[in-house]
Amino acid sequence: MSRTEIKIGGLGGQGVILAGMILGRAAALYDDMDATLTQSFGPEARGGACSAQVVVNTERNLYPCVTRPDILVVMSQPAYERFVMEVKPGALVLYEESLVETHHLPEGCRAFGIPATRFAEELGRRMVLNIIMVGFLTALADVVSVEAARKAVVDSVPKGTEKLNLGAFEKGYEFGLDIKNRESSC
Amino acid sequence: MKADPMGVLVGAHFLDGDHACCEGALAAGCRMVFGYPITPSTEVVERIARRFPMVGGVFIQMEDEIASSIAIQGAAWGGKKVMTVTSGPGMSLMQEHIGFAAMTETPCVFVNVQRGGPSTGLPTLPGQADMMQARWGSHGDYEIIALSPNSPQECFDLTIVAFNMSERYRVPVMFMMDESVGHMTERVIIPESTEIDIEPRRLTRAQPSEDYELYAPEEDLVPQMPPVGAGYRFHVTGLTHDEKGYPVMNAWVQEKLVRRLVDKIRKNASEIAINQEFELEDAEVVIVAYGITSRVVQRTMFLAREKGLKVGVFRPVVVWPFPEDRIRELAGRAKAFVVPELNYGQVYYEVERLVAGRAPCRLVDHGGGALHDPADILKVVEEVLR
Structure with a gap:
């Protein structure tokens, strides 16, 4: 059984839930795996630390909750502070490097930053930050296939914005692949 | 009979439980929902408000839960398959009419996306504390059927079962979701309409006449319903009534009626059971x-x-x-x-x-x-x- 717990954290409005939705949809509809998306859902989530939890499983995902993430994706400092201590030993931590300063990383964690805000601004829309992070995760974590993730991006974003969002996805994905190749060659 | 293909959104979807419940209702043949949105059930009616008009259905946002819970019953006697959707505080308001549905044997589905209580409690967080209310929240003695799904897929599948059971036994069926199932998103497979079994309304074979008996039970203790507009004259009342449907308030008629309301569920319990x-x-x-x-x-x-x-x-x-x-x-x-x-x-x-x-x-x-x-x-x- 292979079960992967993913937590995505950020500020309400950054598209945290949509990022979780894309990952879950990629796994559940296009990679033939089981996926469960749950979300912190409450008035306190608006503008504050907010999160989406995705459990991806090669078998039926019976227990739906994320307890100790294998992968943490963070797009805000409060989300980092709040969630980083929850991760499993050896977890993968992915962060937006102009918004998050990492410290006190649990032992054995692999942490990688990406200038996703700058990339998003270069693409002309700051709001595609979350899609860049999804691409980054797709490259660095063997959770969902890149084909599945691309299809899920197209399914999940507003009509007419597919090209912009796929561009954002590729930007994050390529940046992640570069890191992955560097890591494997050293 | 099989589902009407118009209401069946065939395919693999990534849906939360609330949305899946809406699709289940559509597949079951429900075309009328009256409700008053309340967290964490709001997404059910949000989707209903968008989807129902596409298939000739009606959603009305009512003035409150009390009105919602009785308006659906008028529509049920008018021949529709009906549902209302709420959470704990709304369920408390609906109790009087749940008793009315039990007493008048009106097929209808009550969706309760449970949250923490009592009172307004925890609007956005789960609870399972309405189970006894679902069973006996209204006054008087009666039996209902309650289902409890644990995934978005089941929110689809079991909503259909809930409608089928409400038609088969002519009871209000309580669909006891909770916040975490309602807001959890997973794969939901919606099959072809030809693979979905639908329980049609049990319509009477008796001819319209002066002696027409609205509540003459079949062997399984469940009476058949009259089609509207076909010449049947009948009276539906929450007062203790005889088989013609008219009030007769004495101990003997009470014993006959209420015992049957209880027995039609208790004696069919093994047929109703899903474990x-x-x-x-x-x-x-x-x-x-x-x-x-x-x-x-x-x-x-x-x-x-x-x-x-x-x-x-x-x-x-x-x-x-x-x-x-x-x-x-x-x-x-x-x-x-x-x-x-x-x-x-x-x-x-x-x-x-x-x-x-x-x-x-x-x-x-x-x-x-x-x-x-x-x-x-x-x-x-x-x-x-x-």
């Missing part, structure tokens, strides 16, 4: 859990089995009527029963009553607002095995 069993063959400890908690305990069972403890899970999918016979059978061979639920003991006392001292029973209570920690349930399992 799931996991690793009960060699189980020394039986965990009884329903709804979202039935998924949490899967983790407990896994952890227990890793430690070599013989633990199994019994899950009533239909919670009311309660699977009494099966619990009695299991009580004859299990060493102990553990019942976790997001309340301070509701279904637990049913288990304890049926086990009747033959094995120790332990409640793992939880006030709601979160799910149980599977390890907490495991601790209780280990204690009872000591």
Whole structure:
């Protein structure tokens, strides 16, 4: 059984839930795996630390909750502070490097930053930050296939914005692949 | 009969439980919903408001839950399959009309996406504390059917079952979701309409006449309904009534009517029952859990089995009527029963009553607002095995 717990954290409005939705949809509809998306859902989530939890499983995902993430994706400092201590030993931590300063990383964690805000601004829309992070995760974590993730991006974003969002996805994905190749060659 | 293809959104979807419930209602043939949106059930009616008009259906946002719960019943007698959707505070307001539906044998579905209570409680967080209210929240004596889904897929599948049962037995069916199932998103497979069985309305074979009996029961104690606009003249009342449907208020008619309302569910309980069993063959400890908690305990069972403890899970999918016979059978061979639920003991006392001292029973209570920690349930399992 292979079960992967993913937590995505950020500020309400950054598209945290949509990022979780894309990952879950990629796994559940296009990679033939089981996926469960749950979300912190409450008035306190608006503008504050907010999160989406995705459990991806090669078998039926019976227990739906994320307890100790294998992968943490963070797009805000409060989300980092709040969630980083929850991760499993050896977890993968992915962060937006102009918004998050990492410290006190649990032992054995692999942490990688990406200038996703700058990339998003270069693409002309700051709001595609979350899609860049999804691409980054797709490259660095063997959770969902890149084909599945691309299809899920197209399914999940507003009509007419597919090209912009796929561009954002590729930007994050390529940046992640570069890191992955560097890591494997050293 | 099979589902109307117009209402069936065939395909694989990534949906939350609330949205899946809407699609289940459409597939079941429901075309009229009256409701008053309330968290965490709002997404059900949001989708209904968008989807129903596309298939010739109607959604009306009513002035309140009291109006919603009686308006659907007018529509049911007008020939529609109907549903209303709410959460705890709204359910409390609907109780009077749930009794009316039970007394008048009106087929209808009440969706309760449970949140923490009492009162306004925890609007955005889960609870399972409305189970006894679902069973007996209205005054007087009656029986209903209650289902408890644990995934978005089941929110689709079992909403259809809920409609079918409401038509088959002519009772209000309580669809007992909870916040975590309602807001959880997973794959939902919606099959072709030809693969979906639909229970048609039980329409009378009697001819319209002066002597027409609105409530003449069939062999299974369920009466048939008259089609509207076909010449039948009838009276539907919440007062104690005879088989013609007119008020007759005495002990004899009361005994005949209310006993039948209760018996049509109790005597058909084995036909209504839907249970799931996991690793009960060699189980020394039986965990009884329903709804979202039935998924949490899967983790407990896994952890227990890793430690070599013989633990199994019994899950009533239909919670009311309660699977009494099966619990009695299991009580004859299990060493102990553990019942976790997001309340301070509701279904637990049913288990304890049926086990009747033959094995120790332990409640793992939880006030709601979160799910149980599977390890907490495991601790209780280990204690009872000591």
